[in-house]
Amino acid sequence: MTAYIPSLTLPGQIFAQPAASILLPVALANQVYVASAKETQKTYLALKQPPYRPPPKVFGPVWTTLYALMGYSAYRAWNTGMSSLNPNTIELTKQGATLYTIQLGLNLIWMPLFFGLKRPIEATVDIVALTGVTGYLTYIWSQVDPVAAWGIAPYLGWLGFATYLSAGTGYLNDWNMADKEVRKTPAAKGSSKYVNEEDKDL
Secondary structure, three states, X not given: OXXXXXXXXXXXXXXXXXXXXXXXXHHHHHHXXXXXXXXXXXXXXXXXXXXOOOOHHHHHHHHXXXXXXXXXXXXXXHHHHHOOOOHHHHXXXXXXXXXXXXHHHXXXXXXXXXXXXXXXXXXXXXHHHHHHHHHHHHHHHHXXXXXXXXXXXXXXXXXXXXXXXXXXXXHHOOOOOOOOOOOOOOOOOOOOOOHHHXXXXX
């Protein structure tokens, strides 16, 4: 059973305000994306990809929606739980806040690990841990506020798919991304094809 750890938990004031709770993960994720965008764009299309991988343009809208739902769920769980007269519910709410903060941190370091440092093994370990923590968080929140648990369920489902993409991409590229970048040739300019799709056209 995960304990409430104040030093690893976002301030309660953030969870208490719907705007702050929703906008925080969206804003943090946007900052990480902006910092990693150049490396991400140069690397993503150069990687061999597993089946069913979505085009790059899908990720932005999907993740923005999921971050907003995540923040709203945190707001719901915190305010419902902390207003309870049941000490056990209050304790579960605090534990959920710690788990939420941990999973957010694990989420935000995945892109720098995978695309910035090009460490697919560490990135896949990170996302497996992230999925596990989020699954447990969903369970904790289901005891505090079922609406909050359902609100984070799409995020949990997407994490399962993202874990498949992370592991599949790492495996197909021999867990080595050191030299993976889009070729700077006239034919490649503006191309939206992945390296394995380009190979099929040869």
